[in-house]
Amino acid sequence: MIAAVRSTVFRGQLRSQLRCFAYVPPTFSTPEKVAIIGSGSFGSAAALSVARNAARFDFCDSEVRMYTFEEEITVGDGVVSFPETEKLSRIINKKHENPKYLPGVKLPDNLVSCPDLLTACLDATLLIFVMPFQFLKPLLPTVRKVMDPEARGVSLIKEVHFDEETLGVKLISKQIQDGLSFKKETDGRDRKFPCGVLMGANIASEIANGDFSESTLATRFRVNEEGDDLNEKTRIVLNNTESFRVYSIRDVEGCEACGALKNVIAIGAGFVDGLGMGSNTKAALMRIGIQEMERFCNDFLDGVEPSTFSESCGMADLITTCVGGRNRKCGEIFAKAVINGAPLSWDSIEEDHLNGQRLRGVKTTKQVHELLQSQDLLRLYPLFSKIYSIAYDGEPVDSIIDGLYIPNEVIMTKNGSNRVEIEEVTTTA
Numbered sequence: 001m002i003a004a005v006r007s008t009v010f011r012g013q014l015r016s017q018l019r020c021f022a023y024v025p026p027t028f029s030t031p032e033k034v035a036i037i038g039s040g041s042f043g044s045a046a047a048l049s050v051a052r053n054a055a056r057f058d059f060c061d062s063e064v065r066m067y068t069f070e071e072e073i074t075v076g077d078g079v080v081s082f083p084e085t086e087k088l089s090r091i092i093n094k095k096h097e098n099p100k101y102l103p104g105v106k107l108p109d110n111l112v113s114c115p116d117l118l119t120a121c122l123d124a125t126l127l128i129f130v131m132p133f134q135f136l137k138p139l140l141p142t143v144r145k146v147m148d149p150e151a152r153g154v155s156l157i158k159e160v161h162f163d164e165e166t167l168g169v170k171l172i173s174k175q176i177q178d179g180l181s182f183k184k185e186t187d188g189r190d191r192k193f194p195c196g197v198l199m200g201a202n203i204a205s206e207i208a209n210g211d212f213s214e215s216t217l218a219t220r221f222r223v224n225e226e227g228d229d230l231n232e233k234t235r236i237v238l239n240n241t242e243s244f245r246v247y248s249i250r251d252v253e254g255c256e257a258c259g260a261l262k263n264v265i266a267i268g269a270g271f272v273d274g275l276g277m278g279s280n281t282k283a284a285l286m287r288i289g290i291q292e293m294e295r296f297c298n299d300f301l302d303g304v305e306p307s308t309f310s311e312s313c314g315m316a317d318l319i320t321t322c323v324g325g326r327n328r329k330c331g332e333i334f335a336k337a338v339i340n341g342a343p344l345s346w347d348s349i350e351e352d353h354l355n356g357q358r359l360r361g362v363k364t365t366k367q368v369h370e371l372l373q374s375q376d377l378l379r380l381y382p383l384f385s386k387i388y389s390i391a392y393d394g395e396p397v398d399s400i401i402d403g404l405y406i407p408n409e410v411i412m413t414k415n416g417s418n419r420v421e422i423e424e425v426t427t428t429a
């Protein structure tokens, strides 16, 4: 009895102590000015978390600017205070909502939409890139001119490109780094722009609804001269402990590759759904898919950590995208159209079903295929190869099952360097 009372008292004391310590605002010596480049679904959802943090952390400039590709929006019923069409940036700033890409979600007042890139990025110390890279690339020289010279970046872009010169992988974070590095006027030395990535099981609308999500931040920033750990500082700016929990790792390459490659598998998951197959089939596809993702990373990238695949950017993002993502949805539409004898092009599916959002998975499927073909490695990747053949070469959708069969010679073995070896198959007469 006495023990029970003591324990209750102790728990009460602990709770009140925890309440006292519940919120310790982080402190950093150097100020932070955040710019978000892109205002699609995920740009707007990420901006929610960042702008809320910027408003409450003393080290952050409370205003967060979001570069918005300007579009004329037709204002629907219920938006009475606007004429029939209005510029997207003006709607975001007046109504604090992005009606095209994240409808029905209130954005913080301190988030300012800027259609002018110079204004958006002026003196920014932390740049968050979240738009299709084809649109971002031409913007980089302007960003470089106006950003803070000590700026760093985080890419949320889930793409991977085939480098025809090296027959290797071109990571987006590396392309951003190249685009924003410069020679310092003071000493003529090169200043390499540091760029990490944030990838994870992060469907934008769910984050915006406040549903609990995790994400993986992969950065290798340094401690700056004032003693701020820029890895942790970046995590703190992006993290929302209640609903958007960000965990740090250092494996930028593996994290980024996972974010892009899972989109290929999600297209295959859409094929499985279009065929009306069940959860077992999709689970098999995901299992084999993550093995091919890992094999691809080991074949084409250096320093990828096996543990990355069990982070949110790995297994969890694969699951959420294969269950609820746009790539899965478009894969299903494609499969059903083929099965019904009225095939649709990927462009028309994107145009008719994504309301201005972009379908990355099929483009990544093609890039990955070209890369594997250039290295004569297609036979080691039966699932990637099959998804490509169905998506681009008119192979029957139900042949996706052939992609789930792993031939003996493709059994993955790992040697000391963690690279794939092909088992020699000896045939006897």
Ligand SMILES: NC(=O)c1ccc[n+]([C@@H]2O[C@H](COP(=O)([O-])OP(=O)(O)OC[C@H]3O[C@@H](n4cnc5c(N)ncnc54)[C@H](O)[C@@H]3O)[C@@H](O)[C@H]2O)c1
Binding pocket: 038, 039, 040, 041, 042, 043, 044, 068, 069, 130, 131, 132, 135, 136, 156, 157, 158, 159, 202, 203, 204, 205, 356, 357, 358, 359, 360
């Ligand atoms: N939407 C999600 O749920 C989600 C979740 C996690 C990661 N991501 C990744 O984030 C990135 C951005 O995704 P998203 O859904 O925010 O946007 P998106 O990829 O669907 O692209 C739409 C964006 O492109 C912009 N755009 C269109 N045409 C343009 C042009 N000509 N010039 C410049 N910009 C133009 C639009 O303004 C809009 O901001 C992608 O790499 C995606 O894989 C998305």
Ligand SMILES: O=P(O)(O)OC[C@H](O)CO
Binding pocket: 158, 200, 201, 202, 203, 204, 263, 266, 317, 320, 321, 324, 325, 326, 327, 328
């Ligand atoms: O909607 P998708 O298929 O582009 O996937 C969204 C996100 O990448 C999920 O994390």
